[in-house]
Amino acid sequence: MTAGSTVARAAARTEPEIVRHVPGEGSPAQVAEVPEVSAAVARAWFIKKLRILWERRRFVARAALAGLLAGGLLAFALPKRYESTTQLMPPDDQSGSGLALLAGLTAASHSLGSSAGDVLGMKSSGALFIGILRSRTVEDGLVNRFELGKVYRTRLRQDAREELQENTAISEDRKSGIITIAVTDGSPQRAAGMAQEYVEELNRVVTELNTSSAHRERVFLEERLAQVKQNLESAEKGFSEFASKNSAIDIQEQGKAMIESAATLEGQSVAAQTELEGLKQIYTGDNVRVRTIQARVDELDRQLQKLGGKSDAASAPAGAGDPSTYPSIRELPLLGVRYTDLYTNSELVDRVEEVQHVLARQAMLHFDISRGLEIVSIADIPAGTGLGSSSSYLVGLLNALHALAQDQVNPQRLAEEACRIELDLLRKPIGKQDQYMAAFGGLTVLEIARDGKVNVSRLKLSLDLVEALEHNMLLFYTHDVRDATTILRKQDDATRQNERNVVASLREIKDIGIEICSAIAKGNLRRFGELMDVHWESKKRLAKGITNPQIDAWYELAKTNGAIGGKISGAGGGGFLMFYCEEKKAQVREAMRKARLRELNFRFDFEGSKVIFDAVSRDGRLAHIERQSDQENELKLVANSLH
Numbered sequence: 005m006t007a008g009s010t011v012a013r014a015a016a017r018t019e020p021e022i023v024r025h026v027p028g029e030g031s032p033a034q035v036a037e038v039p040e041v042s043a044a045v046a047r048a049w050f051i052k053k054l055r056i057l058w059e060r061r062r063f064v065a066r067a068a069l070a071g072l073l074a075g076g077l078l079a080f081a082l083p084k085r086y087e088s089t090t091q092l093m094p095p096d097d098q099s100g101s102g103l104a105l106l107a108g109l110t111a112a113s114h115s116l117g118s119s120a121g122d123v124l125g126m127k128s129s130g131a132l133f134i135g136i137l138r139s140r141t142v143e144d145g146l147v148n149r150f151e152l153g154k155v156y157r158t159r160l161r162q163d164a165r166e167e168l169q170e171n172t173a174i175s176e177d178r179k180s181g182i183i184t185i186a187v188t189d190g191s192p193q194r195a196a197g198m199a200q201e202y203v204e205e206l207n208r209v210v211t212e213l214n215t216s217s218a219h220r221e222r223v224f225l226e227e228r229l230a231q232v233k234q235n236l237e238s239a240e241k242g243f244s245e246f247a248s249k250n251s252a253i254d255i256q257e258q259g260k261a262m263i264e265s266a267a268t269l270e271g272q273s274v275a276a277q278t279e280l281e282g283l284k285q286i287y288t289g290d291n292v293r294v295r296t297i298q299a300r301v302d303e304l305d306r307q308l309q310k311l312g313g314k315s316d317a318a319s320a321p322a323g324a325g326d327p328s329t330y331p332s333i334r335e336l337p338l339l340g341v342r343y344t345d346l347y348t349n350s351e352l353v354d355r356v357e358e359v360q361h362v363l364a365r366q367a368m369l370h371f372d373i374s375r376g377l378e379i380v381s382i383a384d385i386p387a388g389t390g391l392g393s394s395s396s397y398l399v400g401l402l403n404a405l406h407a408l409a410q411d412q413v414n415p416q417r418l419a420e421e422a423c424r425i426e427l428d429l430l431r432k433p434i435g436k437q438d439q440y441m442a443a444f445g446g447l448t449v450l451e452i453a454r455d456g457k458v459n460v461s462r463l464k465l466s467l468d469l470v471e472a473l474e475h476n477m478l479l480f481y482t483h484d485v486r487d488a489t490t491i492l493r494k495q496d497d498a499t500r501q502n503e504r505n506v507v508a509s510l511r512e513i514k515d516i517g518i519e520i521c522s523a524i525a526k527g528n529l530r531r532f533g534e535l536m537d538v539h540w541e542s543k544k545r546l547a548k549g550i551t552n553p554q555i556d557a558w559y560e561l562a563k564t565n566g567a568i569g570g571k572i573s574g575a576g577g578g579g580f581l582m583f584y585c586e587e588k589k590a591q592v593r594e595a596m597r598k599a600r601l602r603e604l605n606f607r608f609d610f611e612g613s614k615v616i617f618d619a620v621s622r623d624g625r626l627a628h629i630e631r632q633s634d635q636e637n638e639l640k641l642v643a644n645s646l647h
Contacts, residue, residue: 088195090185090203130176130183133206137174137185140165142205146198155194172202266308273304363398366425371405385604388485390574395438396613398422403613408620415612416460419443433492445612449521469527474608476529476586478567478593480601482555484578491575494547509545516542530568533584537569543576550576558599565595580604 057064136142143165147153156167173186185202189195280297287294351360356373359365364379379401387393399422406413413421422439426432436458440450444460447470451459465473498506516539523531540559544551551559555572558581562570566588573580581601585592593603 084190085188086190086192086195087186087188088192088199089187090199092183092185092203092206093181130181133183133210134174134176136209137183137202137206138169139209141209142202143168145205145208146201149201150194150198155189172198174202269304269308273301273308276301276304362430363394363425364401366429367398367401367405370402370421370425371409373405385481386485388579389481390572390576390579392438392442392574395422395426395434396442398425399439399442399613403615407615407618410620415440415443416458418613419458433489433496441612443612446610447524447608463521463525465524466527469524469529470608473524473529473532474606476533476584476589478583478585478589478596479573479604479606480558480581480583480596481604482558482578482581482601491547491549491577494549495575498547505545506547509542512542513539529584530586533568533586535569536571536582536584537563540569540571543571552577555581558596558601561595561599562592565591567592 144161146168147161147164152168153159153161153164156164158164158167171188173188174183176183185199187195187198187202189198276297280294280301283291283294283297289295353359356365356368359368368377381397381401383393383397385391385393387397399418402418402421403413406418419436419440419442422443423436426434426439427436436452436456437450440458440460441448447463447465449461449463451461453459495506499510516535520532520535520539523529523535551572555576555578559570562581562583562585567583567585570581570583572578573582583592596603
C-alpha cells in the first residue's frame with residue numbers, strides 16, 4: 005500500500021458521519037458526535053475536485069460553447085413579439101333597455117357568441133363593453149380586416165379567433181372603470197392597428213345595437229331640429245315669395261301710406277278741377293292752359309284709381325296687370341290676412357331643447373322648465389335694429405318666468421341673469437347696457453367695473469327737462485336689419501389686439517359719455533346734441549360696417565335740415581337713426597320722409613321690466629285667503645265645542 009492510498013483512506017475515515025440507533029434495537033436512540041474536519045483534509049478534498057475538473061476541462065469547454073451557441077440560435081430563432089396597449093373609459097352605466105336590446109339581438113343571431121349570456125348578467129357598462137370586445141362579432145371583424153388566418157397560418161376561422169384571443173388581453177380597473185386592451189403581435193404596426201380596431205369595432209357594434217339611451221335621444225333631437233329648421237326655412241321662403249309676388253313690404257305701413265297718398269291725391273285733384281272750371285269760364289277747351297290742367301286732372305284720377313283699385317281687384321293678385329305697381333287699397337285687407345299668417349312664427353315642441361328661439365330656450369333651461377308652457381311675444385320693432393329689443397325680450401321673459409315660479413326678483417338680479425345667458429352661455433360680443441336698461445328703465449347711469457360689477461344710479465331731472473329731451477329727439481327707421489355680432493366681433497378683436505385707433509376711439513367715447521351725463525344733468529341739452537355728433541364721428545372709426553354711404557347721406561341730410569347731432573342705433577350698419585333737433589324738427593321730418601325713412605314715435609319709460617298681470621300670484625293669494633278663512637272657522641268650531 006502506497007503512501008498516497010494511505011492518505012486517501014485516512015481522509016475517508018475522518019469524513020464527518022452521523023450514526024443513529026433506532027429505539028428498540030439495542031441501546032436508546034442517540035446521535036454520535038461528528039468529529040471536526042481539519043483544514044488540511046478539507047484542502048485535500050478541494051484539490052481533488054479541481055484536479056477532476058482540470059482533467060475534464062475540454063469537455064466542460066465544449067459543453068459551455070455548445071450551450072452558448074444553442075442559446076444564441078434559440079434567441080434568433082424565436083419570433084419578435086410586440087405589445088400595443090389601448091385604454092378607454094366607458095360611459096355611464098347603461099339602462100336596462102340597452103341590455104334588453106342586446107339580449108334580443110343575441111337571441112336573433114349568434115353574432116355575439118356565448119359572451120352575450122355573460123354580458124346580460126352584468127350590471128356595469130365596463131363589463132358590458134368587455135363582453136362586446138370579446139364577442140364573435142368584434143373578433144370576426146379583426147380577423148377579416150387584418151387577414152389573421154394567413155398571419156396565424158390557420159385554415160379555419162375558429163382557429164384564427166382562438167389565436168387572437170390568446171394574443172389579446174382585455175381587463176377593467178374596478179376602481180376607475182378604465183378598460184385596457186393589450187394586443188401582442190409579431191408586427192408593431194399590426195399590433196397598434198389591431199388595438200385601435202378593437203375600439204372602432206366597439207363603437208360600431210354599440211352604434212348598431214343602440215345600447216345608449218343618450219344616443220337615441222341625440223338622434224331624435226337632431227332629426228327634430230333638422231325638421232324644425234326645414235320648416236322655418238320653408239316659411240321664410242314662402243313669406244319672401246309672397247312679399248315679392250304681391251309687393252307686400254309691410255302691409256300695415258303700406259296701408260297707412262297709401263291712404264295718406266290717396267288723400268293727398270284727392271286734395272290735389274279737387275284743387276286741379278276747381279282751377280280747371282275757373283279757366284273754362286275764361287278760355288275755350290283748346291287753350292293751352294286748359295289742356296294742361298285737364299291732363300293733370302286726368303293723371304290724378306288715374307293715380308287715384310290705381311291706388312284704390314277696382315271693385316274686383318281683391319280677387320286678383322297684386323300687380324296682375326302691371327307688375328311694377330304695389331297692391332291697391334282694396335287688395336290690402338285680403339293680403340294682410342295671408343301676410344300675417346306667414347309673418348307669425350310659431351313653435352310647438354315636446355322638449356325645451358327643441359325650441360329654435362335661442363333666448364327663449366336658454367331662459368327656460370335656466371328655470372329648468374319641464375311642464376307644459378305657452379309663451380307669446382309681440383314686438384313693436386323687429387330684432388337687429390339696435391334698440392336692444394333682444395335683451396328687452398330676454399329680461400321680460402325672465403321676469404315672467406320668475407313670476408310663474410312665485411319668486412320675487414329685483415332689477416339687478418334680473419339684469420345679471422340676462423347678462424349671464426347672453427354673455428356667458430351664448431358668448432355674444434356685447435356689453436351689459438341693454439340688459440340693465442331693460443331691467444331698470446329711465447335715464448340711468450351705469451358704472452361698469454373691470455370685474456363686471458355694475459353700479460346703477462338715476463339721473464335726477466326735472467319733468468320739464470325730461471319732456472324737452474323727449475320732444476327734441478327724433479328716431480327714423482332705415483329699413484335695414486343687420487346682425488350686430490359681425491360688427492361687434494370685429495370691434496372686439498381690434499380691441500384685444502390693442503389697435504391704436506380703436507382703443508383711442510373707445511376712450512374718447514367713454515369721455516364723451518361722461519360729458520353727456522354732465523350736460524343733461526345741468527340742463528344743457530344743446531350741448532348734448534353737439535356731443536352726439538362728436539360721438540358719431542368717433543364711433544365710425546371702431547370697425548368697418550358701422551356706417552355706409554347711404555347712412556352717411558341720410559345723416560348729412562338731417563344735419564343740413566337742422567339736426568344738431570345724431571348717431572346710428574346699436575352697433576351700426578342699419579336699424580334706426582337718432583337725431584337731436586330743437587328749432588327745425590318739422591324740416592328734418594320732411595327731409596327724412598322724402599328720403600323714405602319712417603319716423604318711430606316713442607316715450608321714455610321709467611319703470612323697466614314689469615309684470616302687468618299675474619294670474620298665478622292672484623290665484624295663489626286667493627287660495628291662501630281661503631285656507632286662512634277655513635282655519636279660522638275650524639278654530640271657532642273647536643272653541644264652541646269646548647264651551
